[in-house]
Amino acid sequence: MSLPETTAPAQEQVHKAAQRLRWFVRAFETQLEKTQTETNNRFTLDSAALAAVFAEWLHAFEAQKPVSADDKRAYVGFAAGLMLRTLITHKPARLQSRPKGADQSNPAYFWPEGYLYVAFCLNVRGTVLESDFHHAQHNSPTVDETRTWWSFRENVEQDPSLAIAFLDLFAGDEPEWTMPELFRSGKLREIASRFYCAPTLDDN
Amino acid sequence: MPLRDVLRGAASIADGAHQALEPAADMLPKSLRAELSAVFQSIRSTGSRLVAAPISQEQIALAGRVAKGIEQDRAAAATCAVVIGHAWHHLGHADDAGARHQLLSETLLAAQLVQLPKGAVTPTVHAAQLVRRALDGCVIGTTPRLFIHLEADEKAEITLTLLAIVVWLLSERGDSLHDEDRLVDLAMALVLATRDDALDAMRDETTLSAYLDRMSDHL
Numbered sequence: 001m002s003l004p005e006t007t008a009p010a011q012e013q014v015h016k017a018a019q020r021l022r023w024f025v026r027a028f029e030t031q032l033e034k035t036q037t038e039t040n041n042r043f044t045l046d047s048a049a050l051a052a053v054f055a056e057w058l059h060a061f062e063a064q065k066p067v068s069a070d071d072k073r074a075y076v077g078f079a080a081g082l083m084l085r086t087l088i089t090h091k092p093a094r095l096q097s098r099p100k101g102a103d104q105s106n107p108a109y110f111w112p113e114g115y116l117y118v119a120f121c122l123n124v125r126g127t128v129l130e131s132d133f134h135h136a137q138h139n140s141p142t143v144d145e146t147r148t149w150w151s152f153r154e155n156v157e158q159d160p161s162l163a164i165a166f167l168d169l170f171a172g173d174e175p176e177w178t179m180p181e182l183f184r185s186g187k188l189r190e191i192a193s194r195f196y197c198a199p200t201l202d203d204n
Numbered sequence: 205m206p207l208r209d210v211l212r213g214a215a216s217i218a219d220g221a222h223q224a225l226e227p228a229a230d231m232l233p234k235s236l237r238a239e240l241s242a243v244f245q246s247i248r249s250t251g252s253r254l255v256a257a258p259i260s261q262e263q264i265a266l267a268g269r270v271a272k273g274i275e276q277d278r279a280a281a282a283t284c285a286v287v288i289g290h291a292w293h294h295l296g297h298a299d300d301a302g303a304r305h306q307l308l309s310e311t312l313l314a315a316q317l318v319q320l321p322k323g324a325v326t327p328t329v330h331a332a333q334l335v336r337r338a339l340d341g342c343v344i345g346t347t348p349r350l351f352i353h354l355e356a357d358e359k360a361e362i363t364l365t366l367l368a369i370v371v372w373l374l375s376e377r378g379d380s381l382h383d384e385d386r387l388v389d390l391a392m393a394l395v396l397a398t399r400d401d402a403l404d405a406m407r408d409e410t411t412l413s414a415y416l417d418r419m420s421d422h423l
Binding site for chain 2: 019052
């Protein structure tokens with residue numbers, strides 16, 4: 001899964017730019033073009049639905065925005081997960097066609113729209129972490145595993161909030177499978193881990 | 205500017221008359237029906253073409269300053285009215301235009317803009333006052349200035365479109381005119397995506413100012 005560049009204006013941090021609709025739309029369109037070129041899948045994009053995704057994401061993003069500077073980096077991953085959840089819920093992209101004879105065990109053809117959304121969210125997540133927090137994202141090999149994608153698709157159809165945990169998994173971070181829609185600050189995460197043992201992917 | 209208002213009215217009347225006469229047109233001979241249709245189409249396209257005066261990035265920047273209350277003289281107000289008229293026209297031709305076929309009188313709008321209170325208020329409070337004055341001054345409607353009854357959904361569409369234009373004016377400027385047109389579309393999409401918040405914000409100046417501040421910041 002290769003990702004296009006999504007840069008912000010020179011004077012602005014990427015995580016700030018990403019909170020603006022103009023940047024979000026341009027970055028998503030860039031991702032869509034890149035994914036089309038890479039996979040030969042063809043999509044149609046509903047601009048109104050994309051704006052609705054942004055508005056809903058912004059609302060969810062602001063609702064749990066942490067106060068402590070220590071939590072800001074962790075919140076980048078959570079915010080990207082919220083974005084994936086919102087994209088999966090609103091479905092702004094629709095597959096028009098996929099190449100003849102495409103191998104549907106490949107995630108890009110197994111679930112083309114999901115693949116596009118994951119690519120976009122991983123890309124934005126990685127770009128923000130690297131440029132604003134000097135932290136490299138090392139995507140997990142699970143992002144290319146068909147078995148994980150089956151589980152991903154099936155689970156998010158029942159509970160879209162699980163997209164937040166799956167994105168962490170794909171990004172090589174520890175997922176929160178229990179109530180993934182709640183952001184846990186560093187301290188809360190520490191306390192919670194004493195009471196809950198983290199289930200594995202196989203439990204879902 | 206008043207000439208454009210007249211042309212805009214002619215184009216709109218042609219549009220309305222054409223629609224109103226359509227059921228009766230079936231009774232006319234085919235050749236006459238085609239000729240009548242061509243006349244309406246001609247008035248409509250000529251009017252629309254002349255109405256959509258080209259604007260510059262400098263004019264848009266000036267209009268942005270007027271919306272924020274930084275510039276308040278008569279000439280700046282007139283420019284702001286032209287820019288708002290341009291955006292209104294642009295949105296009225298979008299695929300999902302809906303009720304955005306209402307007329308906007310630049311002349312009446314400019315007259316309202318110069319009457320906005322002068323003094324030290326925040327940019328978004330000033331913009332909220334602009335929205336309220338434009339709506340209360342009836343500068344938009346089937347026939348601006350005449351208090352013709354509008355359905356609730358028509359009033360809502362007018363409000364939402366005006367809010368989108370003001371959100372756009374308050375936001376950071378685009379790099380080109382094409383970029384600006386795209387930003388107007390995005391502002392409309394953003395306001396429609398937050399429709400309930402937008403209409404709720406109309407209840408008072410403080411809430412409206414906060415809404416405009418938030419939306420323009422995130423455009």
